[in-house]
Amino acid sequence: MTSSKDIKRALIKQLSRYRETSKESMQEIANEIGVATPTIYKWFDKTYLPTEEATDRLKIFLASRNMTTPTARISDQTAIDLIKQLRQAKDEHGYTIPEMAEIIGIHEHNLSSWFQGFSKPTALNAYHVMNFLNGRETQTNLFENLFTEQVAKSDMSMTLDDGTVYLSSRSVAEWVEKRHDNLVRDIENYISVFEESSSNLRNSLTMRVEDYFRTxxxxxxxxxxxxxxxxxxxxxxxxxxxxxxxxxxKFTAHYIEYFHAMEQAINEPAGVEQPEPSIESLPTLEQAENNYIDTLAKAIQESSTRAEKMELIGRLNKFVSGL
Incomplete structure (x- = not known):
């Protein structure tokens, strides 16, 4: 599959729009795409269009910034090269397909399908694969604005009286490239784990199913x-x-609850009455950091699979390096 001139021009237009709305410098954008800064200027002034390889890089970058559909296709050659590198990494590290899929952040059926030649990575999947091959976190900074943007694009969302926004699982399924019935099954599994757990979270924070999912x-x-x-x-x-x-x-829900509450308390204006837990019951920033490190360390010890340990160790390394 090759990209037409119209597609390339449309991608450049999206890149220009991203540059205008983001805080990233031209140098940062060029580094992320993997081209020289003057090259992007040449695209913008219409001196020439991207090569096929650069077009793939551009698609992958824009998909990672939610500036094009996550299912955008890359060229067959780029897809084949990525799959070849994945096979090599799998053999070198002895990963099973489920282990590798979990580390990358994709569904194992997708990975299996790529290896069998039934399908090829989309632009967004290619972004996750490239991060894996480069040793970077798969989630990176994608999530911060993605939820808000998905809600804005979706005609299936609702907002409660307290301002909490919910997105339809049908829209979420499209976002994460999963069949809706499979996502419903996963959500029901999460809910069953919540309901079976009778323990409360640290600082009296209790997981409530309705804070996550509503039928x-x-x-x-x-x-x-x-x-x-x-x-x-x-x-x-x-x-x-x-x-x-x-x-x-349980671990994921734990730190989501913990840091959402801490963030809310920190951002609450002075003098405003706060719901439990009060800001006094929350830890200092240093204590919160130490607690998070302890939680990660304990989760690493309790993890039952090699893939889970590696994913958690990666999080711990990233968190500690940012202190």
């Missing part, structure tokens, strides 16, 4: 009614982490 339904073409879930930002974060197993679900 709903929709009417499909033909009039048949199907189940869906309304997914909050917390729920999306839980899904986005792609951690499997009860320990992973």
């Amino acid at each position: 709903g339904e929709y009417i499909a073409t033909g009039g048949q009614t199907y189940k869906l879930y309304w997914v909050s930002r917390k729920g999306c974060e839980l899904i986005a982490n792609k951690m499997t197993g009860q320990k992973g679900i």
Whole structure:
């Protein structure tokens, strides 16, 4: 598959729009795409169009910034090269397909399908694969604005009286490139783990299912009614982490609850009455950092799979290096 001139021009236009709205410098954008800064200037002034390889890099970059559809296709050659590198990494490190898929942050069926030649990575999947091959965190900085942008694009969202926004699981399924019935199954698994756990979180924070997911339904073409879930930002974060197993679900929910509450307390204007837990019951920043490190260290010790340990160790290294 090769990209037409019209597609290349449209991608350049999207890149120009991203540059105008983001705080990234031209040098940062060029480094992320993997081209020289003068090259981008040449694209903008219409001196020439990107090569096929540069077009793929541009698609991958724009998909990572949610500036084009996550299902945008890259060229067959780039896809084949990435799959070849994945095979090599799998053999060198002895990963199973589920282990490698979890580390990358994709569904194992996608990875298996690539290896069998049934499908090829999309632009967004290629971004995750390249981060994996380069030893970077797969989630990077994508999530911060993605939920808000997905809600803005979706005609299936709702807002409660308290201002909490929920996105339809049908929209979330499209976002994470998963069949809706499979996502519903995953959500019901998360809910069952929540309900089975009788322990409260640190600082008296209690996981409430409705803070993550609320049940709903929709009417499909033909009039048949199907189940869906309304997914909050917390729920999306839980899904986005792609951690499997009860320990992973509980751990992810733990730090989501903990840091959401800490952030809310820090950002609450002085003199405003706050719901429990009060800011006095929350730790200092140093204590919060230490608690998070302790939580990660404990989770690493309790993790049952090699892939889970490596993913958690990566998080710990990234967090500590940022202190």
